[in-house]
Amino acid sequence: MPTSDLSIVDEIETALGTGSAEKRLDAIKRVTDLFLSSADNFNDEQIQLFDNVLERLVKIMEIRALVDVSARIALAEMSSQLAPVAQAPPSVIRRLARNDEIAIAAPVLTESARLTSEDLVEIAEAKGEPHLLAIASRWWLKEVVTDALLARRYPTVNRRIISNPGARVSAAGFAMVLTQVEADPELAVEAGIRVDLPLELRQKLLRNATEAVRSRLLSRAPPHLFEEIRSAIAAVSAGVSREMSKVRDFMPAKRFVALLKQKGELNEMILLGFAKQRKYEETTVALAELSRSSIEVIRPLMQSLHDDGVLVPCKVAGLSWETVHAVLDSRFAMGSMAQHELAKAQSQYARLTMENACRLLRFWQVRSSSS
Numbered sequence: 001m002p003t004s005d006l007s008i009v010d011e012i013e014t015a016l017g018t019g020s021a022e023k024r025l026d027a028i029k030r031v032t033d034l035f036l037s038s039a040d041n042f043n044d045e046q047i048q049l050f051d052n053v054l055e056r057l058v059k060i061m062e063i064r065a066l067v068d069v070s071a072r073i074a075l076a077e078m079s080s081q082l083a084p085v086a087q088a089p090p091s092v093i094r095r096l097a098r099n100d101e102i103a104i105a106a107p108v109l110t111e112s113a114r115l116t117s118e119d120l121v122e123i124a125e126a127k128g129e130p131h132l133l134a135i136a137s138r139w140w141l142k143e144v145v146t147d148a149l150l151a152r153r154y155p156t157v158n159r160r161i162i163s164n165p166g167a168r169v170s171a172a173g174f175a176m177v178l179t180q181v182e183a184d185p186e187l188a189v190e191a192g193i194r195v196d197l198p199l200e201l202r203q204k205l206l207r208n209a210t211e212a213v214r215s216r217l218l219s220r221a222p223p224h225l226f227e228e229i230r231s232a233i234a235a236v237s238a239g240v241s242r243e244m245s246k247v248r249d250f251m252p253a254k255r256f257v258a259l260l261k262q263k264g265e266l267n268e269m270i271l272l273g274f275a276k277q278r279k280y281e282e283t284t285v286a287l288a289e290l291s292r293s294s295i296e297v298i299r300p301l302m303q304s305l306h307d308d309g310v311l312v313p314c315k316v317a318g319l320s321w322e323t324v325h326a327v328l329d330s331r332f333a334m335g336s337m338a339q340h341e342l343a344k345a346q347s348q349y350a351r352l353t354m355e356n357a358c359r360l361l362r363f364w365q366v367r368s369s370s371s
Contacts, residue, residue: 051089
């Protein structure tokens with residue numbers, strides 16, 4: 001670095017000591033310009049020197065920026081200038097990225113290669129939606145970062161991640177997204193055309209999607225995914241959809257189950273047989289009887305897109321997991337629940353206590369009766 005340039009360090013010491021806001025603004029601009037003029041040629045020691053000098057200036061300017069618009073503008077300009085520079089002073093970049101003012105933080109959050117995944121996760125866990133949106137716009141994101149972003153459950157952030165081809169998403173991350181697609185058709189479409197969406201999750205998305213979402217998926221699908229999505233939709237339409245979608249006549253099942261109960265033959269083995277044969281009406285009525293409830297309570301639970309409600313009467317009836325599994329699958333015309341869904345349901349069933357299940361079922365029974 002030329003000797004004449006090093007004299008700026010002396011000027012900075014003077015600017016820091018005088019307390020003049022104008023001199024500090026001028027100093028931060030001059031040092032930034034000097035760094036940018038030869039950034040590619042500086043060695044690590046020289047970059048560290050700039051890092052130390054600029055960080056001292058930024059610390060003071062941050063305090064000034066709370067009351068001075070010109071200081072905020074200067075820091076935002078500095079962030080924009082340093083963001084695309086691969087050799088940018090690392091401590092300064094991290095400090096700018098953590099600034100509460102999004103105009104200052106956004107450029108480096110969106111672009112700077114100096115920020116590590118650890119830096120991004122820390123910011124994703126601590127800052128608000130604007131900062132998360134900036135991170136979600138980066139051209140490349142690892143799964144650990146997108147997991148942290150998705151865990152905050154901001155719809156705008158989720159849509160930006162899923163529509164960002166450079167954002168890698170884990171299976172757990174996609175599972176979080178699928179819990180929100182029912183209320184967000186655009187997110188459902190963006191998730192459905194992701195090439196890295198696991199097959200079982202794509203099938204789940206399509207199974208629960210509206211016809212409008214399925215049509216948009218086909219119209220948006222890239223060539224290499226079109227056949228896979230079309231085949232999955234065809235499979236859903238052919239019978240993988242939930243049995244709840246059909247018009248049902250429960251009277252014959254009620255008479256048959258009442259007869260079994262009268263003879264003392266209604267038990268878990270009978271229910272298991274109904275469920276394995278996918279006799280939906282008989283399964284629903286038998287579960288209502290064994291849980292000492294009513295079809296008006298059990299039928300909505302069987303129809304729900306969520307699995308946890310069905311577990312409550314199963315627990316009250318004291319059913320084994322084998323029977324519970326069969327009851328859950330009986331809601332489909334064919335096929336079975338995805339393995340990760342079954343594992344989650346089994347874990348929930350094991351944690352559900354008889355006391356809590358009975359309390360919930362009584363509450364639903366009272367609500368149903370009053371309705």
